[in-house]
Amino acid sequence: MTHAPTEPATLPIPDDADGAPRRVGVEVELGGLTESQVVHIGADLFGGEIDQTGAYTYTLRDSAIGDVEVMLDTAFRDHAGGALAKAGLDVGRAVIPVEFVTEPLLPQTLGDIDRFCDALAEAGATGTQDGMLLGFGMHLNIAAAGRRAEDILPVLRAFALAEDGLRARTPIDPSRRLLPFVDPYPPRLLDALAAPDSADWDAGQMIDAYLHHAPSRNYALDMLPLFRDLDSDRVTAAIKGSESIKPRPAYHYRLPDARVDDPDWSVSGEWATWCEIEALAAQPDAVERLAAAWRRYRDRLVPIPGRWSGLSAEILAEEEVLQ
Incomplete structure (x- = not known):
């Protein structure tokens, strides 16, 4: 069994602030x-x-x-x-x-x-698909392009607003749905990240919003190691026991499936998805279109459960950011 050979995708910002x-x-x-x-x-x-x-x-x-x-x-x-x-x-x-x-x-x-x-x-x-109890995952720890809010916040907003669309594109194996870390970001975090002024937040506002609405590591994009690297005191003051979180200047991207024996799955393929997320982050107009659509969705008297995944997937397809 051999995975289809692919050339690994390229980040839109391949070097960090020091040029490495x-x-x-x-x-x-x-x-x-x-x-x-x-x-x-x-x-x-x-x-x-x-x-x-x-x-x-x-x-x-x-x-x-x-x-x-x-x-x-x-x-x-x-x-x-x-x-x-x-x-x-x-x-x-x-x-x-x-x-x-x-x-x-x-x-x-x-x-x-x-x-x-x-x-x-x-x-x-x-791999995961071989049985209902085989909950195997994969993590990518991607070095951030920089340590400023303007380096990190666009990626966080892009991921949060695109996450449901990504999940619709690649459904999670049922065995992983039984485990806690596949939870999507809570809607209240998306509300904050989609607010009209959120794109202009400083680092403190970004971290505070995350700590207030999503104070857990049990999400597909775990920001706590990166935020501990940026402002350790702010994180440890807000989350009991967070001293055990190792500070790291990297995004902790937690993939819910590791299908090592599936020829249609590869680490390079999952990496390509991350590169698409960063490509979306580099297109502020597309992110703002998602943010505005989220606000309209939440303004409904009764938002239809599951409808956002379809709406966001449509926008992502129209923007031709995620393939």
Whole structure:
């Protein structure tokens, strides 16, 4: 099984404010293989040295794609110390997620991650669609183009207003609907982001609106690591326990499906969707058209549930931003 080869998409703003290429870290969850199998397949593809750093954790060091961490899903790893627990892990390998995590990569190297996924699938790795309980996801950590509100706010507004249209285009696997992090942004956040003056917010106003309306990590675009990097005190004062959120100057884009054994799915394809979101953010007229449509939708006496996904998808198609 081989994913269709594609040249990774290009960001509309490929460099950060210092002129360095923007990078993306990749996290992919899968089933059917052990951590040892995954890391050895990585070494066969990319070279490097394998370092076992714990009972269920490995690091592939100095490979052709840099360092790659491979580990049992944290929720299971933290409770896998006893003999009985280990026996349960062996029985449940098909449904217990193993994940690999790359260092920040240049986008043009994402084809190598697709090759890695292909090799894992050939060895028996499974993805979300193989069963109702296989809730495997993928995360992209995309370096922000800058640290100013004018760098970040357009992307947040574009994503929030386009999210339902994106979900209509690529329905979420039913198994992921049972899990919390696939929740869409709440309507009250969209109300704030679609307000006529929201495009002119400063960083404090942007962060405050997010913390007030969406103080959680359980969304497809988790802004809290980036906001902690921008203004840590503001975030920790607003959200109890947020000290554990690692500050990072990057968008945390949480994809609800990782279908490593599906030939129609690829990391490069999901990356292309993110590039489309940033392309939309770079077209303020299109974003404002979405914002105005959202305000009209919310002004209805009784907004029709589900209608916004169709309305937003129509606008995105007409604007020819998302393919």
